[in-house]
Amino acid sequence: MPTMADVARGAGVSVATVSHVLNGTRPVLAHTRQAVLDAVEELGYTHNTLARSLVTSRTRSIGLAVSAISNPYFTEILQGVEAAALQHGYGLLIADPHDDPAHERKVVQLLHERRVDGMIVAPSADPRELLAYLARHAVPTVLLDRVIDDLGDNAPRFDQVCAENTGPTARLVAHLAGLGHRRIGLVAGLTGLSTTSERVTGYRQGLAAAGLPLDDALVVPGNSESAGAGRATAALMALDAPPTALVTANNAMTIGALRALREHGLSVPDDIALCCFDDFAWADLFSPRLTAVAQPGREIGAEAVRVLLERLATPDRAPRTVRLPCAFVHRTSCGCQEEDGRAAAAVRARPGQSGQSDQSEYPEEGTSRDRRRR
Incomplete structure (x- = not known):
């Protein structure tokens, strides 16, 4: 089975450069990146995601919890999330909370237990348990489509992405x-x-x-x-x-x-x-x-990924709400x-x-x- 060192020799670069390309940990020149990707394809190299996560504490995966995935609007959002996640080297785990607060809390916990790096969630009409869990475990989260504006002065705040309504x-x-x-x-x-x-x-x-x-x-x-x-x-x-x-x-x-x-x-x-x-x-x-x-469903999904990745990169910045026309x-x-x-x-x-x-x-x-x- 080919190793990262084999890819580095094939691309004429260092092992560190291969790692940066595959993990997205540092910008790499376009022609160098392409050489690495070509070597990966030619050699049939498969990146060991589990081993990488043990070292970095990151799985490069995003949890998406939205109800009524069969609804065309949420289907478009899903397509936007998936495309943007893939573009940035992230996989997607999907769950349907069925707009049920108790079930919502369970599926989000299951996603969290699978060590996703962050979550994108369309909250139910009563998201108190959900938000308390996310805040207690400090899960980087973007709330999608449905915004939460009034949970009290001491309530946790989250990034939010939605359409103008x-x-x-x-x-x-x-x-x-x-x-x-x-x-x-x-x-x-x-x-x-x-x-x-x-x-x-x-x-x-x-x-x-x-x-x-x-x-x-x-x-x-x-x-x-x-x-x-x-x-x-x-x-x-x-x-x-x-x-x-x-x-x-x-x-x-x-x-x-x-x-x-x-x-x-x-x-x-x-x-x-x-x-x-x-x-x-x-x-x-x-x-x-x-x-x-x-509504710009795909753009909302892609924007949610962008905001989540910004949160992962700068965990301490102030939460914000983005509304798309x-x-x-x-x-x-x-x-x-x-x-x-x-x-x-x-x-x-x-x-x-x-x-x-x-x-x-x-x-x-x-x-x-x-x-x-x-």
């Missing part, structure tokens, strides 16, 4: 209000998650900016999953004055809301307009095509025409409702026509 949700509401809607419903996420509270805040800000009153009956929790969103949508449609437009707060709830609307014999956008938070691969294939806020993807489920993004028709008022649209325009970037030109 408040402003993009406000924009969806403003867009629907600009099309003439006066009763805009929100299918909200799981209570206790920061993403839920921030998107509800954005919904309220959007109403306020449009001069519309807040009606608490128009905000119904969908619990961040399809079935819950179906029940929430049915409850909204059963109101004496149901909404003429809906905002759904994640991609799974969008599916549930669409299913419920179909079961109620309602057509989108002819009977009710819909905008959603979370774009996904097949949103463009629906009829109508879904107007959405797109989202994109407004303008399609047709909001009631806009495919050709120019303007309102296709007046809002349909139901019996006993006022609020017919004046068909005033609400200019938006990235309309369908704009995308074709680009």
Whole structure:
């Protein structure tokens, strides 16, 4: 079996240089690095990770704990984490906490017992046990997607990476209000998650900016999953004055809301307009095509790795929160025409409702026509 010394002879460098290339412990000139990698490939050398970890106390592995890995959004995050980790010579161990605080604590402990160098975790709605464990064992950790802002003055602080939630949700509401809607419903996420509270805040800000009153009956929790969103949508449609437009707060709830609307014999956008938070691969294939806020999933995953590696390199620096911007993807489920993004028709008022649209325009970037030109 070839050794590190064999690789060094093959590449014409020292054993120390081979070690720096394979372990990432010191910058190496590009041509020297490539010579080492070529020698590794030619000789079939396999690095002894276990032996290295005994010497360095590092395994060059990252633990990733995210729920609903099958969700397209978290799948994109996973792809971003994996690519960035591999680029920096790190392996990935993955666990699904199932958004259950007790299970979350167990899987994080299992990852820790496997001696990962650090963790990237999307916390549950009640992460107190999780955070206490991570703080007690001083595990370098980046919290992903869901931020923790208020755990008390003496609570441990962690690096955090997430998307903007408040402003993009406000924009969806403003867009629907600009099309003439006066009763805009929100299918909200799981209570206790920061993403839920921030998107509800954005919904309220959007109403306020449009001069519309807040009606608490128009905000119904969908619990961040399809079935819950179906029940929430049915409850909204059963109101004496149901909404003429809906905002759904994640991609799974969008599916549930669409299913419920179909079961109620309602057509989108002819009977009710819909905008959603979370774009996904097949949103463009629906009829109508879904107007959405797109989160930068892969970039969030890659940024989480970068922040974690910075934490490993400088353990004493102050924790920070990084928020990445989202994109407004303008399609047709909001009631806009495919050709120019303007309102296709007046809002349909139901019996006993006022609020017919004046068909005033609400200019938006990235309309369908704009995308074709680009």
